Amino acid sequence: MSAWSPEHPDALDQLNQRPQPRPKVAVHKFSSCDGCQLAFINAGEALITLSQLVDIVHFAEAGPLDAEAEVDIAFVEGSISTPHEKERIEQVRRQSRFLVSIGACATSGGLQALRNFNSHSAEQWTQAVYAQPAYIDSLETATPVAEHVKVDLELWGCPVNARQVFAAIRALLFGVMPLIDKDKLCVECKRRGNVCVLVAKGEPCMGPVTHLGCGALCPAFGRDCYACFGPAENPNTHALARRFVGLGLLPEEIAHRFHFINSHTPAFRSAGLEWAE
């Protein structure tokens, strides 16, 4: 599939055939820190404009509650980590014309997907961590929404930002698929005029394999990128890992660079496993 083509063009047709003039929107939360929903809440004036363009019928963090409402566009934050969430995401899919997963948890399983590597069972973990593990009902794995239901559009990032979310909504209101730029972070970093932290400081920057979109925030402050936006298109994880060897990183440290926020993505999963042993 090409880098920017719609995941499911038929879903766009469905959305465009909606009967109401004002589309209904819902924001659902699964296993996550709630941070991606702040892309809406922190948007200020844009959120008011949005409320004039669509009916926000369900958005628990912001107020409106109607989890069962049928909607035109559903935003889903969080990974699928519990048996209840497994059922609930299917329900959300059934009642939504167009489903957008937002943020690392929803698109890749997120930080909590690190448990997918562990040989210990979820039960062993909960017993070791919680005083009263009987209250915890957890799946063995934390997985992205797209492993459970059809997802029409993915917005990556930990967290996603208002620019991504509102650009996607605007495009959908125009009746077209949003353009998602999946180039490497370096492209954005150089446009911004940052000094490369890998070349000038020897930092193990993940920028050369990471999906842009954050505005090269960490390198702008002299920090190496830790790939919170997940893999870019065509990521050469092998070449970057070899460069990290040259910078003096131990195999385990290299594995940790890939097995962090987006460890469940195929590109980062296999790159990390190569160095984890």
Add this chain to the structure above:
Amino acid sequence: MDTQYAFLPRNALDQLLDALRKAGFDRLVGPIARDGAIVYDTLTSAAQLPHGYRDEQAPGRYRLHQADSGRCFSWANGTQTLKPLTFAPQEVLWHCERDAEGCLRFKNPTVNHSPTAVIGVRACDLVALRLQERHFLGGRFHDPHYGARRESLFLLAVHCTHPAKTCFCASTGDGPKAAIGFDIALSELDEGFILEAGSLRGGELIRTLALDDATERQRELAKTEIETAALQQSRSLPSQNLREALYARLEDRHWDKIGMRCLSCGNCTAVCPTCFCHAEHSVPTLDGTQTTHQRQWDSCFTAVHSYMGHFLVREETRLRYRQWLSHKLASWHDQYGRSGCVGCGRCITWCPSGIDLTAEVAALTRQETSHV
């Protein structure tokens, strides 16, 4: 003219900056040491210049060191050249608005390019600027945005005396002596600077400083330093047109080897002073009544850059690298009458993987590279 080779004592450098301001250049841009590299930034006094700094460059590596020297320009080059000052990394080309009747109205963006003097421009950067002018201002379509920014620049060059290990401008014939496109060129000596006019306004500015002529000894010293700088360069590109040699090897297996190492991150194209590729997008406001049409740097290393009628021409990394190198060193000759490489070596230094185009060209054309 008598001011052709004037001598400016080291402690009088601020007088030169003042003269530039008096001549109407409100904004001075020059090299400063920041974030571990030499970068161009706004300059308010000569004290900000990177006094005593030396750069150490190698494939995929750049380090600054403080040396025991009072010189300001004893380094080869920094992260960027003049490119961001003329070809903006991101800019608005036009605005569009839908009025109450539903008609579309287009508006030019208001641009204000204040007269800017750039201090410390290198020979390779000046040749690269000329090549970009050929692209943006030559031919049928004149780019007014690029043109306005280019018009606003006064260029104060410095002849290179401290090449980096990644430099090879002597082999491309573009340095280390600044030969074209400057208003004033400086030669830095321990005791000060020799000023040389390259334009009428440059000559006028030097005359306002009422300086003594540089002595024969000073001029000889400066000449020797530049000649030595050329001899110190250890990398090179073959001096002949590589068009036929590269076209004959388009299916060479060596491209696969490069593709294994290349991150297709586009850093080489972003730091290349002659790369000019860009992408345009319309960015609508949320209410859908207005858009801005934005242009930003793009790269032949991105997927979207080779998108055509719903397929990618260059999906694989080896094809993206091949596109870059064969455009830069081969088809550039057809397009602009010379190679697109000026020997600055930035693509070597700032490649996170440390890919060295001089070594790759040598491998592809089966010649021994001059670098050991």
